[in-house]
Amino acid sequence: GQNIDQPTEMTATEGAIVQINCTYQTSGFNGLFWYQQHAGEAPTFLSYNVLDGLEEKGRFSSFLSRSKGYSYLLLKELQMKDSASYLCAVPAGANNLFFGTGTRLTVIP
Amino acid sequence: DTEVTQTPKHLVMGMTNKKSLKCEQHMGHRAMYWYKQKAKKPPELMFVYSYEKLSINESVPSRFSPECPNSSLLNLHLHALQPEDSALYLCASSQAGGAVEETQYFGPGTRLLVL
Numbered sequence: 001g002q003n004i005d006q007p008t009e010m011t012a013t014e015g016a017i018v019q020i021n022c023t024y025q026t027s028g029f030n031g032l033f034w035y036q037q038h039a040g041e042a043p044t045f046l047s048y049n050v051l052d053g054l055e056e057k058g059r060f061s062s063f064l065s066r067s068k069g070y071s072y073l074l075l076k077e078l079q080m081k082d083s084a085s086y087l088c089a090v091p092a093g094a095n096n097l098f099f100g101t102g103t104r105l106t107v108i109p
Numbered sequence: 110d111t112e113v114t115q116t117p118k119h120l121v122m123g124m125t126n127k128k129s130l131k132c133e134q135h136m137g138h139r140a141m142y143w144y145k146q147k148a149k150k151p152p153e154l155m156f157v158y159s160y161e162k163l164s165i166n167e168s169v170p171s172r173f174s175p176e177c178p179n180s181s182l183l184n185l186h187l188h189a190l191q192p193e194d195s196a197l198y199l200c201a202s203s204q205a206g207g208a209v210e211e212t213q214y215f216g217p218g219t220r221l222l223v224l
Contacts, residue, residue, distance in 0.1 A: 031210045033212070040197070041218070042113075042215035042216055042217050042219060043152065043199070043215050044215065050210060095142070095159060096165060098158070099151035100151060101151050102151055102214075
């Protein structure tokens with residue numbers, strides 16, 4: 001089976017850096033996804049990591065450690081529009097994506 | 110076109126009504142998905158179609174009936190729903206539906222309220 005743990009809520013200041021952690025347990029690892037979801041909107045794809053290390057994409061970076069069952073999403077130069085839920089997800093077999101409960105990030109001025 | 114579209118955006122229905130949710134994508138994707146998402150919860154997978162065939166049904170009640178008329182279209186027929194079925198219904202698609210690492214692209218969702 002799969003299990004994902006993420007903090008429920010985080011608050012950070014505009015212009016700052018925030019790290020959102022995700023720990024997972026899965027039978028057979030096939031990568032880890034991060035999605036962003038604004039309130040009442042669809043999740044949008046941010047990143048996919050399958051190898052250890054940090055992948056940078058503009059202001060957003062995602063890190064994976066397979067041996068520790070751990071990933072984080074790093075958001076730099078925070079903007080107000082980054083206020084959203086950030087969902088960590090792992091494949092649970094073909095066609096099946098298992099989502100964590102998400103971390104609700106609030107960016108304050 | 111990198112969009113998944115869904116109609117309607119909002120739907121209010123009574124428990125005796127029959128309605129349908131529609132989803133469309135023109136990215137050439139061969140896998141399409143229905144998810145249900147309650148407030149402050151993650152999306153929960155309901156159905157997966159791969160190459161127009163139902164490949165996963167996550168034990169969803171029969172009052173939800175999916176249909177995939179072709180590789181671009183996905184419907185969800187609703188009948189005799191309960192108030193607890195009120196949620197955001199998300200459609201998603203992915204390229205081929207066979208690889209576990211495929212990225213899923215989501216539509217904007219239909220917000221359903223059952224009275």
